[in-house]
Every structure is written in C-alpha cells, then in structure tokens.
Amino acid sequence: MSNDSTKKSILEADGLYHVYESKAEDGNVVALRGLYINMKEGEAVAVVGPSGSGKSTLLKCLGGLMKPSAGSVTLDENNMTRLKGKELVRLRQKTVSFIFQDGNLLPHLNARDNVAEPLRNQGVRSKEALKRADEMLERLSMPHRARALPMMLSGGEQQRVAIARALITNPRLILADEPTGALDPVTGRAVLDIFKELNEKEGVSFLIVTHSKEVAAFANRSLELRDGRFVAEHGAEIDVEDLTEGRELLIDDLGTVTLPPDLLVRIGGSGRYSVAVAESGMLTLQGESYSTIGELVLSATCPACKHDYGDSDEQECPSCGSSRPMVEASS
Numbered sequence: 001m002s003n004d005s006t007k008k009s010i011l012e013a014d015g016l017y018h019v020y021e022s023k024a025e026d027g028n029v030v031a032l033r034g035l036y037i038n039m040k041e042g043e044a045v046a047v048v049g050p051s052g053s054g055k056s057t058l059l060k061c062l063g064g065l066m067k068p069s070a071g072s073v074t075l076d077e078n079n080m081t082r083l084k085g086k087e088l089v090r091l092r093q094k095t096v097s098f099i100f101q102d103g104n105l106l107p108h109l110n111a112r113d114n115v116a117e118p119l120r121n122q123g124v125r126s127k128e129a130l131k132r133a134d135e136m137l138e139r140l141s142m143p144h145r146a147r148a149l150p151m152m153l154s155g156g157e158q159q160r161v162a163i164a165r166a167l168i169t170n171p172r173l174i175l176a177d178e179p180t181g182a183l184d185p186v187t188g189r190a191v192l193d194i195f196k197e198l199n200e201k202e203g204v205s206f207l208i209v210t211h212s213k214e215v216a217a218f219a220n221r222s223l224e225l226r227d228g229r230f231v232a233e234h235g236a237e238i239d240v241e242d243l244t245e246g247r248e249l250l251i252d253d254l255g256t257v258t259l260p261p262d263l264l265v266r267i268g269g270s271g272r273y274s275v276a277v278a279e280s281g282m283l284t285l286q287g288e289s290y291s292t293i294g295e296l297v298l299s300a301t302c303p304a305c306k307h308d309y310g311d312s313d314e315q316e317c318p319s320c321g322s323s324r325p326m327v328e329a330s331s
Contacts, residue, residue, distance in 0.1 A: 008077070010095075010173050010205045011062060013037040016071035018057050018228075031057040032068065033228040041172070042203040044195075046216040049225035055209040056177055058225065062207065063098055063175045064088055076172070093122055097166035099176040103158040105150040111137065111161045112146040118169050136164040139194070141187075155182040163191060167198070173205040174198075180215055192218050234315055299325045 016035040019028050031054045039045055047055050060066035062073055064080045073080045076095050083091060097118075098104075105114045112133050119129035137143050140160045150158055159182040166174060174195075180188035195218060198204040208215055216222045221235025277284035301308055302317040303325060309317075315324050 007040040007042065009038055009074070010041045010043075010076060011037065011039040011207065012074040013062060014072050014074075016058070016061060016073065017069045018054075018061055018066070019069045031228050032061065034071070035228075035230060037062070037223075039173075039205060039207060042199065042205055043221075044199050044206040044208070044219040046219035046222040047207065047209045047225055048211070048216050048222050053225045054228040055225055059175050059177050059207070059209050063096060064092055065098075093118075093169070095171065096173045096175060097169060097171035099163055099166045099174065099179045101178040101181050103150070103155075103162040103182075105158055105161060105165075107150050110147045110149050111142065111153065111157075114150070114161055115164045115168055118165060122169065132168060133164070136168050137161070140164050141190070156184060156187060159183055160187065160191070163194075167194070170202075171204065173207070176206065176208045176210075178210055178212075179208060180212060181210075188212075188214070 013035055016032050016037075017030070018032040019030050021028050035058065037045075047058060049055055057066065061068045064073065064075065064083075067081065071081075075091060078091055080088060080091065105111075106117065109117065112130060115133035115136055116126070116129035119132060120126060124132075134143065134146065137146050140163060142157065142160050142164065145153060145157055145161075148157075150161075153161065159179070163179060166176075179195075180191055183191060192215065195206060199206060206219065208219065210216055219235070221233060223230050224232040224234070273285040275283065275285060298309070298313065298315075302320060302322055304322040305317065305320040307317050307319040309324065316322065317324060
C-alpha cells in the first residue's frame with residue numbers, strides 16, 4: 001500500500017538511542033544513535049544493513065520488548081516508553097505481533113497449541129482458538145505437523161509455526177526479524193505472498209529487518225542502517241525529511257567521509273571542497289566550484305550497463321541493479 005500522508009501513524013520513534021553498558025576494555029556500546037521513524041497505517045518498511053548495525057536492537061525497542069536509553073516510541077498514538085506492566089502488554093496484544101529469526105516457540109507446546117496460545121491469552125475459548133490455529137497452519141502448509149513439538153520440527157517448520165502464531169491475532173502491525181531467513185526459497189516466497197495479501201487487502205503494516213533483497217523489495221520503502229544510524233532511504237515514495245534530523249556525516253578512523261546522498265545534493269554535489277573552519281566538534285567546508293554546479297537531476301542512462309530510464313523515476317537500474325546517480329542538468 002502507498003505511503004499516504006493523510007493516514008495516521010501506526011509507529012513512530014523520536015530521537016531513539018540505546019546503549020549497552022559494558023565493563024570491558026572497549027567500554028559501552030552505542031547500538032542506536034538518535035533514530036527517527038514515522039510509519040503510516042498500511043505501510044510496509046524494510047530496515048536493511050550489515051550484522052551489528054543495530055537492526056535487532058531497533059526492532060526490540062520499537063516493539064516495547066526493550067526500553068531505549070533515550071528517546072520515545074509511539075505505537076498507535078500511545079507513548080510506549082511511558083507504559084509499564086499490564087498497560088504495555090494490552091497495547092501490544094491488540095496492535096502488534098512479532099516474528100523472530102529463531103522462532104521463539106514454547107518448547108512444551110505442540111505446533112497447534114503454540115499458534116493458539118496468543119488467542120487464549122486474549123481470552124478466546126480454547127476450542128475456538130484451536131480451530132483458528134488449524135486454519136492458519138493449513139494456510140502455511142503445516143497441518144501435518146500440527147501435533148509435533150518444536151524439537152521435532154526443522155528450522156523452516158519452526159519458522160512457519162512462528163509466522164502462523166504472529167498472524168493468528170489479526171495484528172495491525174507486524175515486526176519481523178529475518179522472517180524468511182530459515183525458509184527455503186519456495187516457502188519464503190509463499191510467506192511473502194501472504195504478507196503482501198495482508199498488506200494490500202487488509203491494511204496490515206509491516207516493519208521487517210532483513211538482509212534479503214527479495215524481502216526488502218516487498219516493502220514500500222527501505223531504510224539503510226549502519227552503526228546505529230540511518231544513512232539512506234530507498235523506495236518509490238520516500239521522504240528524505242524522515243532522515244535529516246537524525247542523520248550524520250560519518251568519518252571513520254582512516255578519515256574516509258560518508259555523506260548521505262540527499263545532503264550531497266544540497267551542498268552542490270561532488271566536487272572539490274576546502275576546509276574553511278576546523279575546530280573540535282565543528283567542520284565547515286567551502287566548495288570551490290559550488291557556484292558553477294547547476295541543477296542536479298537523475299541520470300537518463302545507467303553508467304554501468306547503459307540502460308535507458310526514459311521517463312521512469314526509478315532509483316535503481318532494473319537491468320544491473322546499480323544505484324541511479326544524480327547528474328548536472330544540461331543547459
């Protein structure tokens with residue numbers, strides 16, 4: 001579903017930080033560095049990035065499973081960081097479901113009872129809960145394993161049971177950590193088809209942490225997370241303002257500078273820059289050729305494979321997958 005600005009937000013994060021305290025020599029680990037997110041109802045968002053970038057920590061903070069060190073998380077217009085105990089549990093039960101990479105099934109319950117358990121927790125009678133669990137397992141091609149304990153299921157089977165459990169409560173938002181990571185390609189695509197149906201026909205929102213390009217492609221937009229910061233956003237209907245408040249210029253130990261693409265456009269694009277002011281905590285750059293740089297537009301052709309974009313506003317080349325560059329408009 002498209003990201004419509006008239007729809008209300010289902011999930012927001014404002015200035016989100018999380019620090020893991022450590023007595024090790026390296027000291028504390030800052031996992032999240034001032035993140036901002038605004039998800040609308042019915043939107044599907046992917047968070048992509050390498051291992052250790054903070055993706056799983058972000059998911060837990062957004063779902064109220066972990067309290068952030070600073071900042072706030074708002075779920076369905078309720079500030080979760082101010083809720084405790086039963087209030088927080090009730091809000092999660094009526095709004096959100098989780099899918100974790102390792103399944104997190106209850107080991108003493110068979111597949112059928114694992115799927116039915118969230119309904120029982122909501123007060124649904126056991127007979128009705130089991131009936132709906134059977135229907136959901138059928139939908140995920142797992143009826144023949146309904147009475148198997150988790151230890152008797154393969155990794156892929158456990159994940160399908162976990163997905164069935166997440167869907168059984170008809171949640172408005174699903175937070176998923178590598179939901180197809182343990183599945184074979186065919187089953188993974190079947191799960192994505194279910195996600196797509198829920199998103200497009202029932203308006204279920206998705207925030208999915210993933211390494212998979214195929215999973216990320218399911219989303220309306222994707223946010224790229226590195227070292228606890230969002231460094232880029234991709235998609236057909238992106239809003240770079242979602243990133244500018246919490247984004248930073250990154251400089252590694254070798255002095256390599258990483259500047260977000262939209263900020264590069266704003267300062268005039270690539271070129272030669274000199275340092276005008278350099279003080280502790282402050283760096284001012286002066287573009288020597290700034291005044292000569294004209295309007296920047298999307299390149300008409302792919303520099304890698306020469307694909308002709310025509311009138312398309314695609315951000316990635318459909319032929320080779322290269323990012324579409326910005327170039328100076330011809331006068």
